[in-house]
Amino acid sequence: MTPESPIRESKPLTSRQRDVFDFIVRWIRETRFPPTLSEVAQFLGVPYPKSASAHLDALEKKGYIQRFPGKARGIQLTPLGESFQQNLVSEDLLVLPIVGRVRAGRPTDNQMIPDGTLSVPRILFTEKPDFILKVQGDSMTGAGIFEGDLAFIRKTRDVRSGDLVVAQMQGEITLKQFLVQKNRIVLRAANPRYPDRVVSPEEEENLIQGRLVGLYRDQSRTGKGFV
Numbered sequence: 001m002t003p004e005s006p007i008r009e010s011k012p013l014t015s016r017q018r019d020v021f022d023f024i025v026r027w028i029r030e031t032r033f034p035p036t037l038s039e040v041a042q043f044l045g046v047p048y049p050k051s052a053s054a055h056l057d058a059l060e061k062k063g064y065i066q067r068f069p070g071k072a073r074g075i076q077l078t079p080l081g082e083s084f085q086q087n088l089v090s091e092d093l094l095v096l097p098i099v100g101r102v103r104a105g106r107p108t109d110n111q112m113i114p115d116g117t118l119s120v121p122r123i124l125f126t127e128k129p130d131f132i133l134k135v136q137g138d139s140m141t142g143a144g145i146f147e148g149d150l151a152f153i154r155k156t157r158d159v160r161s162g163d164l165v166v167a168q169m170q171g172e173i174t175l176k177q178f179l180v181q182k183n184r185i186v187l188r189a190a191n192p193r194y195p196d197r198v199v200s201p202e203e204e205e206n207l208i209q210g211r212l213v214g215l216y217r218d219q220s221r222t223g224k225g226f227v
Contacts, residue, residue, distance in 0.1 A: 013062065020044070020055045021064055024075060025085050034075035093119045096152070098132045099173070118150070120216075127213040130155040133166055133175060140164075140175055142190030145215060151175055152214035164212040169203055175212065 013021060023043045027035040035043075041052035056075065059065045064081040068074030077085060098116050118132055129152035135145055143164065145151065153166050161180040166173060167187055176187035176197070185199040185207070199207055 017055060017058055021059055034073045036072050094122050095119050096129060096132050098134060125152065125214055127154050129153055129213050130210065135175060139189040139191050139194045150216040151212055153210035154213045155210045157208045159208055159211050166209040167207050168209055169197065
């Protein structure tokens with residue numbers, strides 16, 4: 001470490017300092033350059049660039065950034081700031097198992113076999129998913145769900161009639177609409193080619209494995225992302 005880039009004793013950031021640091025990190029991540037003092041002031045909603053300088057001074061004193069006076073974009077993350085940035089990224093990501101198949105036999109919770117993992121931004125979901133299901137077949141095309149899509153599933157058995165759910169029947173994992181009709185449970189496809197599947201009382205106990213909370217489509221195939 002050179003004398004020109006000292007790391008002072010680190011101290012916790014205040015809520016406002018955390019906001020400014022987050023802004024700097026996002027700006028660098030999106031533009032590959034640090035923000036100017038004017039851009040920091042605009043983020044803070046203050047009228048003059050000098051009004052933002054106090055926040056940057058505090059971040060520098062606490063060891064998270066280094067400033068270079070006289071340069072328009074004279075902000076640089078220190079090693080401490082880089083480390084803190086990585087922690088922020090980790091906090092913002094969900095690492096979810098991808099489930100693509102199920103063992104034959106009596107369906108149980110632990111028979112869904114992970115097929116790798118995927119990291120996704122937590123902010124994309126209003127409800128936190130627990131696993132991802134690779135969609136196979138065309139039984140849900142009427143609901144805008146196609147083969148190859150990734151269905152993000154919250155693991156729960158608390159579902160309502162009309163929800164799109166992941167269910168296990170006869171050793172098969174399937175994505176269908178959950179309906180309650182005349183005191184019986186029906187799994188319905190969103191494609192008229194597939195008949196309703198009436199669930200017997202014996203199958204109800206381990207039927208529901210989760211509820212759909214998000215859907216992702218490969219951008220290389222359709223130009224779309226989360227749908």
